[in-house]
Amino acid sequence: MLTKRIVPCLDIKNGRCVKGIQFENIRDAGDPVQLAAWYAEQGADELVFLDITATNEERKTFAALVRDIARHIDIPFTVGGGIGAVADVELLLQAGADKVSVNSSAIRHPKLVAELANRFGSQCVTVAIDTKYTEATGWKVYSRAGTVETEHATVDWARKVTELGAGEILLTSMNNDGTKAGFALDITGEVARAVSVPVIASGGAGTMQHFADVFHQASADAALAASLFHFRELEIPVLKGFLKEQGVDVRV
Amino acid sequence: MNLVIVDYKAGNVQSVLFALERLGVQATLSSEAEVIKAADKVIFPGVGEASSAMAELRARNLDKLLPTLEQPFFGVCLGMQLLCQHSEENDTETLGIIPEKVLRFQTDLKVPHMGWNQLHHLQTPLFEGLQEQEYVYFVHSYYVPLGEHTIAQASYPEPFSAALQYKNFYAAQFHPEKSGPAGSRILQNFLAL
Numbered sequence: 001m002l003t004k005r006i007v008p009c010l011d012i013k014n015g016r017c018v019k020g021i022q023f024e025n026i027r028d029a030g031d032p033v034q035l036a037a038w039y040a041e042q043g044a045d046e047l048v049f050l051d052i053t054a055t056n057e058e059r060k061t062f063a064a065l066v067r068d069i070a071r072h073i074d075i076p077f078t079v080g081g082g083i084g085a086v087a088d089v090e091l092l093l094q095a096g097a098d099k100v101s102v103n104s105s106a107i108r109h110p111k112l113v114a115e116l117a118n119r120f121g122s123q124c125v126t127v128a129i130d131t132k133y134t135e136a137t138g139w140k141v142y143s144r145a146g147t148v149e150t151e152h153a154t155v156d157w158a159r160k161v162t163e164l165g166a167g168e169i170l171l172t173s174m175n176n177d178g179t180k181a182g183f184a185l186d187i188t189g190e191v192a193r194a195v196s197v198p199v200i201a202s203g204g205a206g207t208m209q210h211f212a213d214v215f216h217q218a219s220a221d222a223a224l225a226a227s228l229f230h231f232r233e234l235e236i237p238v239l240k241g242f243l244k245e246q247g248v249d250v251r252v
Numbered sequence: 253m254n255l256v257i258v259d260y261k262a263g264n265v266q267s268v269l270f271a272l273e274r275l276g277v278q279a280t281l282s283s284e285a286e287v288i289k290a291a292d293k294v295i296f297p298g299v300g301e302a303s304s305a306m307a308e309l310r311a312r313n314l315d316k317l318l319p320t321l322e323q324p325f326f327g328v329c330l331g332m333q334l335l336c337q338h339s340e341e342n343d344t345e346t347l348g349i350i351p352e353k354v355l356r357f358q359t360d361l362k363v364p365h366m367g368w369n370q371l372h373h374l375q376t377p378l379f380e381g382l383q384e385q386e387y388v389y390f391v392h393s394y395y396v397p398l399g400e401h402t403i404a405q406a407s408y409p410e411p412f413s414a415a416l417q418y419k420n421f422y423a424a425q426f427h428p429e430k431s432g433p434a435g436s437r438i439l440q441n442f443l444a445l
Binding site: 002003005040045070074075076093094095098118120121122167168198 | 263267299365370408432433
C-alpha cells in the first residue's frame with residue numbers, strides 16, 4: 001500500500017534553517033543538514049528545503065548546501081525558492097536534489113513547467129501554489145512569496161500546471177499558514193480531486209488530528225509542516241503512531 | 253572493487269554516488285566502452301523520460317554496449333525500464349535486454365506513483381536480509397507487469413514488478429539510494445554479488 005507522506009519543511013536563509021510565521025517574523029531553527037538527518041531518522045518520508053534568500057550570490061551557497069544535504073541523507077528531498085530557469089534546476093538536480101519546486105516563475109512563465117518536465121521528467125517537477133481566500137475573490141493564487149495576487153483561480157491553476165507537466169502540487173493556504181488551526185480542508189480537497197498528480201497540503205498544522213483530517217477529508221497525499229516539527233512540539237514517530245491508529249496508511 | 257556508474261546525463265547520478273559513498277564505496281562515472289567493460293560491477297541509474305534517455309545512450313553507442321555486458325549489472329528506476337524491450341512512454345524501443353514491456357499506469361489513483369510503498373515476494377540474493385513488506389521509495393508513471401523475471405512485487409493498486417532479474421542484469425523500479433537503511437542494504441547486496 002502506498003503510504004501518506006509526512007514532510008517537514010525547512011526554510012533556508014544564508015545556510016541556516018528558519019521559519020516564517022505567515023511569511024514574517026523569521027526565527028532561527030538550526031543547521032539544515034543536522035536537522036535533515038534527524039528528521040530522516042525520526043521517520044520523515046521526505047523533506048522540502050525552501051531557499052528564501054534574495055540574491056543570486058546567496059543562491060550559489062544554496063546549491064552547495066543541497067550537495068551537502070544529498071551527501072548525508074538517504075530519503076528524498078525537494079528544493080525550491082527563486083528557481084527561474086532550466087539552468088537553475090539543472091544545477092540543483094546535479095547537486096543531488098530529487099525534485100525542484102517552482103512557484104512565482106511558473107506564474108510569470110508557465111511554459112517553464114513544460115520545459116522542466118520535458119527536460120528532467122514530471123517526477124521531479126513540483127509546482128508550489130500559495131493560495132488565499134477572500135470573500136470577494138474566492139481562492140486565488142498569489143505570487144512572490146504571497147505578496148502579489150494573480151488573476152488565477154486556484155483550482156484552475158492547479159489543473160493548468162498539471163497539464164503542462166507538473167508531477168506534484170505543493171498547496172499552501174496563506175489563511176491557515178502559521179495559525180496552527182488546521183489545514184485548509186476545502187481547497188486542498190478541491191485541488192486533490194481536480195488533478196491526477198499527488199498533492200502536498202501545507203499551512204496550518206497544529207495537532208495530530210489536523211493531519212488525520214487532511215488525509216481523510218481532503219484526500220491529500222502528503223502533509224507538510226515546519227515549526228511544529230522544528231521546535232519539537234510534535235514528534236514524527238508519535239504522529240505516525242496516531243495516524244496509523246486512525247486508519248491512515250503511514251510508513252512506520 | 254572496480255564499480256562503474258553509466259554516465260549518460262541521467263538525473264540522479266549524484267544521489268547514487270553519495271549513497272555508495274555512505275557505504276564506503278568509490279565508484280567511477282563513465283560512458284567509455286573500455287571503462288565500462290572492465291568494471292567488476294555496473295550501476296545504470298536513471299530518471300526522466302524514456303525516448304530522450306535512449307537518444308543519450310545512442311549518442312554514446314551505449315545502446316550497443318550494454319546488452320553485451322556479462323558482469324553484475326543494476327538498473328535503477330528508468331534504468332530498469334530501459335533494460336526492457338519497449339516502453340509506452342512516447343512509444344520507445346528500449347534496450348531489449350530483459351524480455352518485458354513497460355506500460356503506463358491505468359488507474360484512478362494518482363500518477364506518478366510517488367512515495368513509500370511495500371515490497372512483497374522478495375527473492376534473494378538482491379533482497380537478502382530484508383523483511384517482506386519492507387518500505388522503499390518509488391516515483392514513476394510507467395511500470396513493468398509481473399512476469400517470470402520478477403524478483404520483488406509492489407502494488408498500485410494491482411501488483412507489478414518492483415524488481416527484475418535476467419541473467420546478470422538486476423533492476424529495481426524504486427530508488428534504493430533514497431530508501432533509507434533498506435535501500436542501503438539492497439545496494440550492499442548488489443555489491444556483494
